[in-house]
Amino acid sequence: MGGDHGLRSTVPASIKFAENNPKVNVKLFAVKDASLSIPSLSNLEIRYCESSVAMDESISVALRRKMSSSMAQALVEVENRQADICVSAGNTAALLAFGYHILGAYSGLKRPAICKPIPTLIGHSYMLDLGANVNVEPSVLHDFAKLGCGLSRLVDGNSSPKVALLNIGTESKKGNEVIQQAHALLKNDKTLNYSGFIEGDSIYSGHVDVIVCDGFVGNVALKVSEGVARMALSQLKESFKSSLYGRALGQFARPLLRKWRTQFDPARYNGACFLGLNGSVIKSHGSADSLAFQYALEMAHDFASKKTTELLRDEMAEFITS
């Protein structure tokens, strides 16, 4: 139900995904709507719910009044082991709150985190937290490092992921108190392949596999990237449009430019995971169109097939007790 485009984006993407993956069962949770038309596919079903969570609804209101919403019911399906993973383009804060409330978090873990693979010059890196935690203690950043490295190991088979702490310089004294203390914790943790500080201009270099930061900084970094990407695309279009010569050239260059756009646009990696919950949840970008939502579904499929949540919980239990 959620996202900027609502059913116009999520439903066609889900149909396409169900068609492409006949062995995967897709369940849609939605409020009954005249515009909803679902083809008859053996692996696609729809569950009608009483309500949905609005994009700007406050968490407290949602938690109190919206247990029968499509969002909450999809998470209950995961909790009841009737689904392996839940994907939503809706209200991030509400999805996280319902996720925490319905699924619970790994025992011993202070805070779950939002984590996303970001495209780099040579592949992708995982960045966390991206907005779940605006105030963090150093030990929480330490936990994020473990979660991110676990993800890199489990999803990408990377045996010794390199992790870095986002800071405003690479010299050892840079940053605030929390960053300084987290740096000490990470340096002393011999189970991690910690490479020290990373600056904002290097996160897309691919030099490290996991980038750790608090949710405020991570959220700003991710959204700023989208803003720059949008400006780049828009101004490139303008330069090609600014003359007859440019317009003609633009016609010839179109396939190349489209390829570039797909490759470089930070939005193409659609799908963030909520790490630390006792159940798998993928959050699609609210602005995702149908194609982008399909990416999120594919990511969810990969994530669930690899039993990432369960394996990560086992791994973290070891780390937390050790």
Next chain:
Amino acid sequence: MGGDHGLRSTVPASIKFAENNPKVNVKLFAVKDASLSIPSLSNLEIRYCESSVAMDESISVALRRKMSSSMAQALVEVENRQADICVSAGNTAALLAFGYHILGAYSGLKRPAICKPIPTLIGHSYMLDLGANVNVEPSVLHDFAKLGCGLSRLVDGNSSPKVALLNIGTESKKGNEVIQQAHALLKNDKTLNYSGFIEGDSIYSGHVDVIVCDGFVGNVALKVSEGVARMALSQLKESFKSSLYGRALGQFARPLLRKWRTQFDPARYNGACFLGLNGSVIKSHGSADSLAFQYALEMAHDFASKKTTELLRDEMAEFITS
């Protein structure tokens, strides 16, 4: 002396600037070096200094031992009214510390800030702080808003600059405690045209004239932008290089692509100002090449010609006492 390219970038830029601006006197502060060759121009002189501040030198060491450095001596020249403004591509932290030590700050102002015009889709906006203050109180963010608006008024003649607070959402409850309290201060300040929160993806939209944030977040946002821009350029180059067709097309498209690059690259606006010091200081990006350093010199010229520092101090004195 500073920056990644040292004299190879700053000296040619200064010569070019002196040639283009015969009525402006340019004084270079440098350690004697065999490679230093300065043409005889009536408005260009060189002052030899005993030492220079290293890019990674700690502030405390610099302040104790480097008063005779090129950086400190250039600031003393401003303090003694023998120069209207100082431009450096060197160690940012040391430049700020020396600036504070030698020039002092506006009376009543808690913290000076690093501020930069950032390119937007429709012009530019001022963003501050960009790294001088990693921990701020709400009242400091309030001061930053006043400084930024003063700059927009004085440099751009914008009579009622729109100011926004960088946050991870636009809903009123988003963000941490400091952001919430700063939001209240800004909302209640009737001398400001405050438009509320702005998210990272909108800072390049040009919807507001001044964007306020703490130095940690601002520094990350700026550097992440550079990283995305670099990735965009590099991957665009790659797509044109990836086939014979692309290479041929690239030849024709070169002028267009160069124009786009100049227009969109966030690095093109080279030059950050230290706002709140009793003297004018412009910091060039360390990675600036000769052309980029020339931009910083031109920005400095404009800044000094408009007596920005003096007028801003008068304006702030009014605000602080009122």
